[in-house]
Amino acid sequence: MSKELIRLANVSMAYDGEVVLNNINLYINDSEFLTLLGPSGCGKTTTLRIIGGFARPTSGDVLFDGVRINDVPPHKRQVNTVFQRYALFPHLDVYENIAFGLRIRKLEEEEIARRVGEMLRLVGMSGFEERKVDKLSGGQMQRIAIARALVNQPKVLLLDEPLGALDLRLRKDMQNELKRIQQQMGITFIYVTHDQEEALTMSDTIVVMDKGEIQQIGKPEDIYNEPKNAYVADFIGESNILDGIMIRDRLVEFFGRRFPCVDFGFETNEPVDVVIRPEDVDIVPADSGHLCGTVTNVTFKGVHYDIIVDFHGFKWLIQTTDFQPVGAQIGIRLNPEDIHIMKKSKYSGMFGDYSSYSAEYDEIGDAEMAEELEEEQE
Amino acid sequence: MRKASKVFTVLVFCFLYLPMLVLAVASFNRGNDPVVFKGFTLSNYAALFRDSVLLPLLLNSVIVALISSLMATVLGTAATLGIQRMRPGLRRFTMALTNIPLTNPEIVTGVSLALLFAFVGQAMKLKSIMGFWTLLIAHVTFNLPYVILSVQPKLLQMDENLTEAALDLGCTPFRAFWKVTLPEILPGIISGILMSFAMSLDDFVISYFVYGPNFVTLPVEIYNYTKKPLHPKIYALFTLLFLAILVVMTVMNLLQARDSAKQRGSRLNRQRKRANIVSGGN
Numbered sequence: 001m002s003k004e005l006i007r008l009a010n011v012s013m014a015y016d017g018e019v020v021l022n023n024i025n026l027y028i029n030d031s032e033f034l035t036l037l038g039p040s041g042c043g044k045t046t047t048l049r050i051i052g053g054f055a056r057p058t059s060g061d062v063l064f065d066g067v068r069i070n071d072v073p074p075h076k077r078q079v080n081t082v083f084q085r086y087a088l089f090p091h092l093d094v095y096e097n098i099a100f101g102l103r104i105r106k107l108e109e110e111e112i113a114r115r116v117g118e119m120l121r122l123v124g125m126s127g128f129e130e131r132k133v134d135k136l137s138g139g140q141m142q143r144i145a146i147a148r149a150l151v152n153q154p155k156v157l158l159l160d161e162p163l164g165a166l167d168l169r170l171r172k173d174m175q176n177e178l179k180r181i182q183q184q185m186g187i188t189f190i191y192v193t194h195d196q197e198e199a200l201t202m203s204d205t206i207v208v209m210d211k212g213e214i215q216q217i218g219k220p221e222d223i224y225n226e227p228k229n230a231y232v233a234d235f236i237g238e239s240n241i242l243d244g245i246m247i248r249d250r251l252v253e254f255f256g257r258r259f260p261c262v263d264f265g266f267e268t269n270e271p272v273d274v275v276i277r278p279e280d281v282d283i284v285p286a287d288s289g290h291l292c293g294t295v296t297n298v299t300f301k302g303v304h305y306d307i308i309v310d311f312h313g314f315k316w317l318i319q320t321t322d323f324q325p326v327g328a329q330i331g332i333r334l335n336p337e338d339i340h341i342m343k344k345s346k347y348s349g350m351f352g353d354y355s356s357y358s359a360e361y362d363e364i365g366d367a368e369m370a371e372e373l374e375e376e377q378e
Numbered sequence: 379m380r381k382a383s384k385v386f387t388v389l390v391f392c393f394l395y396l397p398m399l400v401l402a403v404a405s406f407n408r409g410n411d412p413v414v415f416k417g418f419t420l421s422n423y424a425a426l427f428r429d430s431v432l433l434p435l436l437l438n439s440v441i442v443a444l445i446s447s448l449m450a451t452v453l454g455t456a457a458t459l460g461i462q463r464m465r466p467g468l469r470r471f472t473m474a475l476t477n478i479p480l481t482n483p484e485i486v487t488g489v490s491l492a493l494l495f496a497f498v499g500q501a502m503k504l505k506s507i508m509g510f511w512t513l514l515i516a517h518v519t520f521n522l523p524y525v526i527l528s529v530q531p532k533l534l535q536m537d538e539n540l541t542e543a544a545l546d547l548g549c550t551p552f553r554a555f556w557k558v559t560l561p562e563i564l565p566g567i568i569s570g571i572l573m574s575f576a577m578s579l580d581d582f583v584i585s586y587f588v589y590g591p592n593f594v595t596l597p598v599e600i601y602n603y604t605k606k607p608l609h610p611k612i613y614a615l616f617t618l619l620f621l622a623i624l625v626v627m628t629v630m631n632l633l634q635a636r637d638s639a640k641q642r643g644s645r646l647n648r649q650r651k652r653a654n655i656v657s658g659g660n
Contacts, residue, residue, distance in 0.1 A: 104549055148547070
C-alpha cells in the first residue's frame with residue numbers, strides 16, 4: 001500500500017519519574033487516517049505532542065520520512081495541529097487566523113488570499129472572513145482551526161480531541177466532514193479521541209492505548225471483532241467476557257458446556273477469556289437453548305432493548321429487538337463465529353461482567369472527561 | 379443600615395477629596411491666605427510656568443517616571459513569563475519575594491536602597507553616588523512588583539495552546555511571543571506602565587533616601603518647601619499633578635473595565651460549551 005511516513009521506535013516518556021508512555025512502537029502510513037484511542041491519562045495526547053514536537057521523548061526515536069526528528073522544533077516540522085480547544089488567535093479575525101502560517105512564510109498577498117479562500121470553501125465557511133473569532137460557534141471555530149492548519153499544506157494533520165466540546169449532532173456532522181476533508185486532501189490524519197464510536201467511524205487504523213501502552217493496533221473491524229484482550233473488548237463496544245478453557249483448537253468450554261468456535265493456536269486446556277458481543281446472541285425458547293437464564297433488567301434503547309440475563313449468577317448483557325419481560329426464562333444459542341477467544345492478560349477478570357449493571361452502561365461521564373482532559377494537558 | 383452606610387461612604391469621600399478640593403480652590407485664589415477667598419485668578423498658574431526652579435524639577439520627575447516605568451515594564455513582563463514557566467513550588471516562592479516590596483514599608487525600602495548604594499559607592503571609591511542613576515534604579519525596583527502583578531493575570535488567562543499554535547504554524551519562539559503572546563497580554567502591560575508611571579511620579583519616601591544634590595525630583599523639593607510658608611503657585615502645581623494622576627488612573631480603570639467585560643463574554647461561552655458537553659453524551 002502507501003509508504004511509511006512516521007515511525008515511533010521504542011518511545012518512552014516520563015515526567016518526574018512517572019511513566020506516561022512505555023515503549024511505544026508505531027508506524028503511520030502516508031494518507032492514512034489513524035486514531036489514537038483510549039481513556040484520559042492513557043498517553044494518547046502525549047504521543048500526539050511528541051509527533052507535533054511539543055514534547056521530547058525520554059527515550060526512543062521519532063522518525064519522519066526515515067529521518068530522526070526528536071530534536072526538530074515544532075516550527076520546523078511538516079505537521080500542523082488542530083488543538084483541543086481550537087486555540088484560535090482572539091486578536092485576529094477569521095481571515096487573519098487562517099492566513100497566519102502563510103504570513104509567517106512571507107507568501108505573496110494574492111497567494112494568501114487565494115489559499116485562504118480555498119480553505120474557507122473546503123470547510124464551508126466562505127463569507128466569514130471578517131468575523132471575530134469570539135463571535136463564532138463551537139462548530140465554526142472547529143472548522144476555522146482545521147482550515148488554519150490545513151492551509152499550510154502539511155504532510156500530516158494532528159487532531160487532539162477536536163470534537164470533544166461539540167454537541168452530539170454537530171459531532172456526527174463533523175465526523176463525516178473530517179473524513180471527507182481527509183480524503184479530499186489525501187494527507188495523513190492522526191486523531192486523538194476517547195470516543196470509541198468516533199474512532200470506529202472515521203479511522204483506517206485504530207491504536208488502542210491504556211496506561212501508556214499500546215493494547216492493540218488494527219483496522220476498526222479487526223479491533224471490534226478480534227479484540228486482543230479484555231481491556232480492548234470492553235473499551236470498544238460492549239462485551240460479555242467469561243472465563244473459559246480451550247479444550248483444543250476450535251473447541252472451548254465455559255459454564256460447564258463445550259462450544260465449537262473458530263479460534264485456534266492455543267495450548268490444550270489453556271485458560272482463556274471468552275468474548276461474546278451482546279448483539280451476537282440469538283434468543284430462543286428456554287428449552288431449546290445452549291444456555292438458559294432469567295431476564296433481570298430491560299432497558300429500551302430505541303433500535304433495540306438492552307436486557308440483562310442471569311446465567312447461574314453471572315449476568316450477561318444481550319441486545320435484542322424482541323421485547324422480553326423481566327422474569328422471563330429464555331434460552332440462547334451461540335454460533336461458532338459469535339464466540340471470540342482471547343489469551344489471558346493482566347486485564348482478565350476486570351471487565352465484561354454486568355452483575356453491577358446500570359442502564360447508563362459504563363460510559364465515562366463526558367463532563368468528568370472534559371475536566372480530566374485539562375489535567376492531561378499538564 | 380443601608381442609609382447609614384451610604385452616609386459613611388459620602389463621609390469617606392469627603393475626607394479623601396475635601397483637602398484636594400480646598401487645594402484646587404486655593405490655587406485660583408487671588409490672595410496669599412488660603413483660608414480667605416479674595417477672587418478668581420490664574421496668576422498662580424502663570425507664576426508656576428514662569429518658575430525656573432520648579433519646572434526643571436517637574437521635568438526631572440517626568441523623566442524618571444517615564445524611563446523607570448518603561449524599564450520596569452520590560453523587565454517585569456520578562457520576569458512574569460519566566461515565573462510562569464517555573465515549577466509550582468519555585469513559582470510560589472518567587473511570587474512571595476515579588477510581593478514583599480509591596481507590603482514592606484516604603485521607608486524600609488528607601489533606607490535599605492540608600493545603604494546599598496552607599497556601599498556600592500564606597501566600593502567604587504566614588505565621593506557621591508547618589509543622583510539620577512540611583513533614583514532610577516530605586517524607582518525601577520519599586521515599580522517591578524506592580525508590573526508583574528498586572529501582567530501575570532493576563533498571562534494566566536491566556537490559553538496556553540495559543541503559543542503552541544503559533545509555533546505549530548511556523549513561528550520561532552521569539553516570533554510567537556511577538557505575534558501572539560504580546561497582543562494577548564498587552565492590556566496588562568499597559569496598565570502596568572500606567573500604574574508604575576503614577577507610582578514613580580509621586581514617590582517621595584524612597585526618593586528622599588536616594589536622591590543626590592545634582593538630581594532632585596519634584597516631590598522631594600516640595601517637601602523642603604513645606605518648612606516655610608507656601609507660595610500659592612505650589613497649590614497650582616499640586617492641582618495639576620492631581621489632575622494628571624487622575625487622568626492616568628481613569629484611563630487604567632477604563633481599560634480594565636473593558637477587559638473584564640470581554641472576559642465575562644468568553645466565560646459565558648465556555649460555560650455554554652461545558653453545558654453542551656454534559657448534555658451531549660456519546
